[in-house]
Amino acid sequence: MATMRDVAKLAGVSLATVSFAINNTKPVAPATLERVREAMDTLDYRPNAIARALASKRTRIIALLFPMEDHSLSGTALKFFTAAAEAASELGYNLILWPGDNGAEHIDRVVSNGLIDGVILMEVHLDDERVVRLRELGVPFTLIGRTRELSGISYVDVNFEGAVIDALARFEALGHRSIGIVFDDDGDPGTSDYGPVARTRDTYLERMRAIGATPGIFSCAESSSAGRALVPRILAEMPDVTALLLINEHASPGIVSALAAHGRPVPEAVSVLVVGASVDIVSAADPELTVYESPSRELGRRGVRDLIQRLENPNLEPAAALVDCRYVDVNSIAPARPRA
Amino acid sequence: MATMRDVAKLAGVSLATVSFAINNTKPVAPATLERVREAMDTLDYRPNAIARALASKRTRIIALLFPMEDHSLSGTALKFFTAAAEAASELGYNLILWPGDNGAEHIDRVVSNGLIDGVILMEVHLDDERVVRLRELGVPFTLIGRTRELSGISYVDVNFEGAVIDALARFEALGHRSIGIVFDDDGDPGTSDYGPVARTRDTYLERMRAIGATPGIFSCAESSSAGRALVPRILAEMPDVTALLLINEHASPGIVSALAAHGRPVPEAVSVLVVGASVDIVSAADPELTVYESPSRELGRRGVRDLIQRLENPNLEPAAALVDCRYVDVNSIAPARPRA
DNA sequence: ACAAAACAGTGAACCGGTTAACTTTTTGGT
DNA sequence: ACCAAAAAGTTAACCGGTTCACTGTTTTGT
Numbered sequence: 243m244a245t246m247r248d249v250a251k252l253a254g255v256s257l258a259t260v261s262f263a264i265n266n267t268k269p270v271a272p273a274t275l276e277r278v279r280e281a282m283d284t285l286d287y288r289p290n291a292i293a294r295a296l297a298s299k300r301t302r303i304i305a306l307l308f309p310m311e312d313h314s315l316s317g318t319a320l321k322f323f324t325a326a327a328e329a330a331s332e333l334g335y336n337l338i339l340w341p342g343d344n345g346a347e348h349i350d351r352v353v354s355n356g357l358i359d360g361v362i363l364m365e366v367h368l369d370d371e372r373v374v375r376l377r378e379l380g381v382p383f384t385l386i387g388r389t390r391e392l393s394g395i396s397y398v399d400v401n402f403e404g405a406v407i408d409a410l411a412r413f414e415a416l417g418h419r420s421i422g423i424v425f426d427d428d429g430d431p432g433t434s435d436y437g438p439v440a441r442t443r444d445t446y447l448e449r450m451r452a453i454g455a456t457p458g459i460f461s462c463a464e465s466s467s468a469g470r471a472l473v474p475r476i477l478a479e480m481p482d483v484t485a486l487l488l489i490n491e492h493a494s495p496g497i498v499s500a501l502a503a504h505g506r507p508v509p510e511a512v513s514v515l516v517v518g519a520s521v522d523i524v525s526a527a528d529p530e531l532t533v534y535e536s537p538s539r540e541l542g543r544r545g546v547r548d549l550i551q552r553l554e555n556p557n558l559e560p561a562a563a564l565v566d567c568r569y570v571d572v573n574s575i576a577p578a579r580p581r582a
Numbered sequence: 583m584a585t586m587r588d589v590a591k592l593a594g595v596s597l598a599t600v601s602f603a604i605n606n607t608k609p610v611a612p613a614t615l616e617r618v619r620e621a622m623d624t625l626d627y628r629p630n631a632i633a634r635a636l637a638s639k640r641t642r643i644i645a646l647l648f649p650m651e652d653h654s655l656s657g658t659a660l661k662f663f664t665a666a667a668e669a670a671s672e673l674g675y676n677l678i679l680w681p682g683d684n685g686a687e688h689i690d691r692v693v694s695n696g697l698i699d700g701v702i703l704m705e706v707h708l709d710d711e712r713v714v715r716l717r718e719l720g721v722p723f724t725l726i727g728r729t730r731e732l733s734g735i736s737y738v739d740v741n742f743e744g745a746v747i748d749a750l751a752r753f754e755a756l757g758h759r760s761i762g763i764v765f766d767d768d769g770d771p772g773t774s775d776y777g778p779v780a781r782t783r784d785t786y787l788e789r790m791r792a793i794g795a796t797p798g799i800f801s802c803a804e805s806s807s808a809g810r811a812l813v814p815r816i817l818a819e820m821p822d823v824t825a826l827l828l829i830n831e832h833a834s835p836g837i838v839s840a841l842a843a844h845g846r847p848v849p850e851a852v853s854v855l856v857v858g859a860s861v862d863i864v865s866a867a868d869p870e871l872t873v874y875e876s877p878s879r880e881l882g883r884r885g886v887r888d889l890i891q892r893l894e895n896p897n898l899e900p901a902a903a904l905v906d907c908r909y910v911d912v913n914s915i916a917p918a919r920p921r922a
Numbered sequence: 923a924c925a926a927a928a929c930a931g932t933g934a935a936c937c938g939g940t941t942a943a944c945t946t947t948t949t950g951g952t
Numbered sequence: 953a954c955c956a957a958a959a960a961g962t963t964a965a966c967c968g969g970t971t972c973a974c975t976g977t978t979t980t981g982t
Binding site for chain 2: 959960961962963964966967968969
């Protein structure tokens with residue numbers, strides 16, 4: 243493999259000049275530039291990323307930190323990963339995948355060996371010790387999600403609240419008043435401090451209060467069978483339910499089929515909307531369900547872009563982006579018909 | 583951040599001794615070792631991965647190459663990714679995620695900058711130009727999947743044939759003779775050279791010939807609705823079908839519900855087995871389906887382990903591992919009952 | 923026509939480790 | 953005791969780039 247030294251020799255210039263020519267760090271005369279280019283071509287020269295990193299103290303590697311005790315690491319996560327890796331690649335960066343427990347020591351291990359320029363943090367909690375540690379260490383980072391305290395923090399998050407508000411408005415417009423909500427199981431939805439759950443729950447409760455309806459909050463594991471098993475509980479606690487807002491993508495198909503089995507077909511008897519899922523997964527329900535699709539790709543791209551931009555220009559403003567879900571309508575809601 | 587130089591000074595030894603102490607590359611007297619350890623502790627020293635990589639010409643980074651024009655990059659892929667990253671992490675390596683088109687130039691870009699010690703290649707085709715290129719370049723690699731020509735190549739693959747043989751045997755034992763098979767759409771299953779498809783198809787055809795049954799090969803896109811849409815075609819071409827082998831996980835729920843809608847409930851009228859899917863996704867079908875679950879985690883771990891072992895000991899034998907699917911039985915098959 | 927400024931290019935230190943070759947000290951056999 | 957061999961350490965070159973301070977040459981303004 244040819245080195246810069248070889249190129250310099252062949253082009254009849256100094257090492258430094260080659261470096262300047264490559265990075266155009268300093269102006270180089272057109273003729274010289276041409277000679278260097280030719281030399282690089284004939285030698286099939288590729289700059290060595292490691293040497294470059296050592297000398298410049300910038301590795302152009304960013305880490306994607308995600309927890310292994312995943313919940314919601316589902317269909318959307320994969321899209322997120324690939325979109326993030328693509329975006330990084332387009333900008334000349336590399337994305338390292340870093341699974342791990344949550345926790346501050348984990349951060350230390352990732353960062354301390356100097357391999358990484360910055361971090362993308364997934365599955366952020368409202369109070370997240372990893373964020374604290376990253377700040378202490380002075381490592382640039384961008385959140386996917388939001389902490390409670392956001393001053394000076396760069397984040398890209400899904401606009402769950404917006405989707406919930408929109409969904410509830412649609413239900414209400416169709417005359418629904420008895421509207422239940424279904425979360426996944428990790429962290430009691432009553433107390434969870436996982437951002438999307440907490441915010442969605444609050445938005446829901448507030449709206450229910452506003453229209454004077456009794457809220458019905460449920461949760462089950464992230465699986466279709468858990469969804470099926472949950473339905474009797476829902477019908478017992480909320481016998482007059484006419485609409486369900488699902489925040490649990492994997493459970494959705496099971497919920498729908500169990501509703502039908504209990505004589506409450508969707509959408510005739512119960513209207514259903516899903517928030518923050520991937521269409522791939524939810525379309526397994528029969529009938530298919532209208533979804534506020536999680537903008538995973540967008541999230542991945544935006545997160546990575548923001549981080550890299552700020553790496554290259556540290557005094558840039560932190561990002562504060564809320565990305566809307568896409569409403570994918572397949573008519574799984576209908577006017578409320580009170581049960582005979 | 584403390585450097586080795588600092589440690590050496592504090593411990594009163596030379597740079598080299600510190601290096602030997604850290605990597606135990608050369609014996610160091612116990613007393614000296616202790617002093618070095620202490621110095622490292624008090625300085626909170628972490629070796630710099632980049633400098634180490636430059637000097638030792640080993641980055642301890644491996645790349646996971648996966649195509650973006652995915653098919654089957656589905657529920658199983660995510661598990662695969664995280665298992666691979668975990669395994670790498672446990673062995674002190676880092677996993678870079680590298681999406682891209684297929685193609686040999688893609689390989690060049692990944693490898694040429696010296697950032698990477700080895701490559702894990704996903705979604706391997708029977709004749710894969712990337713494999714050729716990797717060999718030319720002399721880059722260590724491990725396949726997830728298998729090429730046609732395997733001499734000297736390290737691979738870890740799912741034992742699809744085994745699963746298909748087992749599944750067909752179960753069908754036959756229950757008296758089924760009219761057995762259809764459903765692939766996903768990428769690459770006509772009649773001619774595809776994507777390994778799993780090609781091998782599965784061949785195994786199926788061979789077995790059908792053996793029992794003197796007429797084969798029925800179908801395919802549709804990787805979605806539940808495509809599955810639903812496919813059912814009428816299946817029933818038209820194979821009106822007497824009593825068993826279906828599905829190689830298309832996302833389509834499975836749709837196929838099941840459409841079968842029911844056409845008066846052929848599963849498993850009473852049609853027995854169904856799914857090969858190479860993830861339980862998460864297929865369990866969305868109602869009733870749930872018996873699955874030969876794709877051993878994605880195992881695949882990820884084994885692939886990474888093999889690659890790293892061979893990086894550290896280049897004259898190790900290449901891996902040649904076929905990993906069995908796990909049979910997850912939920913009774914979606916029943917004795918054949920010829921249609922009235 | 924001449925000093926000042928702008929432009930091209932070079933040399934060498936440096937990033938933070940690894941490792942081969944060499945020196946010094948210790949050990950052991952006779 | 954004495955010498956050869958083993959053990960423990962050290963020195964310095966090297967990995968392949970980046971970048972700062974500097975030199976020599978050309979351009980510009982007046």
